[in-house]
Amino acid sequence: MSQEGASYRAAGVDYETLDAGKRLALSSALATSPLLERRGGRALDASRGEPAFVFELGGRTLAFVVEGLGTKAMIARAVLEAGGANRFADVAYDTVAAIANDLCCVGALPLVVNAYFATGSSDWYLRGDRSRALVEGWQRGCLDAGATWGGGESPSLPGLLAEDEVELAGAAVGAVPEGRSAILGEELAPGDEIVLGSSSGLHANGASLARLIAQRLPGGYATELPDGTSLGEALLEPTVMYVPLVAALLEQALPVTYLSHVTGHGLLKLMRPQRELTYRIERLPPVPPVLEFLVEQAGLDARSAYTTFNMGSGFAVYCAAGAGERVVGAAATLGIDAIVAGVVEEGPRRVVVEPVGVSFEGAEMELSAPDEPSG
DSSP: OOOOOOOTTTTTOOHHHHHHHHHHHHHHHHTTGGGGGGGTEEEOGGGTTSSSEEEEETTEEEEEEEEEOOSHHHHHHHHHHTTOOOOHHHHHHHHHHHHHHHHGGGTOEEEEEEEEEEESOGGGGGOHHHHHHHHHHHHHHHHHHTOEEEEEEOOBOBTTBOTTOEEEEEEEEEEOOTTOOOOOSTTOOTTOEEEEEEOOSSTTSSHHHHHHHHHHSTTGGGOBOTTSOBHHHHHTOOOOOOHHHHHHHHHTTOOEEEEEEOBTBGGGGGGOSSSSEEEEEOOOOOOOHHHHHHHHHHTOOHHHHHHHSOTTEEEEEEEOTTOHHHHHHHHHHTTOOEEEEEEEEESSSEEEEGGGTEEEEGGGOOOSOOSSOOO
């Protein structure tokens, strides 16, 4: 199908604007750090801008995160209404994975996950098969993350959400194993290896653009992909849960120096650490067919593709030189495909993706708070 190019911005998502808002919020958040000391704790401000906030309390190092699924649940609703399969268990699992995969990036393993199920109308729950699937998928995600489902909130928000939609999000608290420190990139060094764990497809980022593309296709979500699956089926493939991998790496005491969940911003996330280092990628995992299809339909060049979608890389493990193959082996034991993809080098803060001829400069990925809070 020939169609005009599409972009994430055209689909309503502009990371430049969103990141500016995040940096403003971080500035204000920093001013509240001393309050934790009144409760006997200590904020680790070096974790500001990382996937999870880290703090100390009662002799333990803990982490906290809030994360949402985005608009992927709208795809599940559309597929079900079109006579397809009920995939609400899968999007619930996606949400837990999005939360837990972020949490473990700082070296913390999930303890408790809470759910946030917001609907446009309480009538959403009248479809028993749909609500049962949602609960089943959330529980399965918690089991795979090794976390207790503590509870949550299920507001009905008429006027804010459409009556037939559900917004999925949640929060989690985790703990860094005793005797270990949080992983915040302070030990990153030139010569470290970068291992990329494969994704299963869309995961939880890029759904707004995927929906825009589906709307333009005559067959919509029923469009058949080259591998024989339907677009809707492929988009709803559940996210890989990387928590067991991180748990194994910590248990085996492998020399991990940083962890990055490749979500929004794509491979820009490889330079999330606020360090003057170059991250050179020499090999890439295979691109899932559904992502190849979306890139083709949207007319994205390599730079846009690798900053919009994960393009097959779901999680990055940075480790000391020579430890990469051991990380790959640990991943394989858990059924996760991974490769030693690159190396950390001295140089300016940037990502060089050699296989696709793209470089990202440090100014393109800035999630830390400004030096001076805005007045």
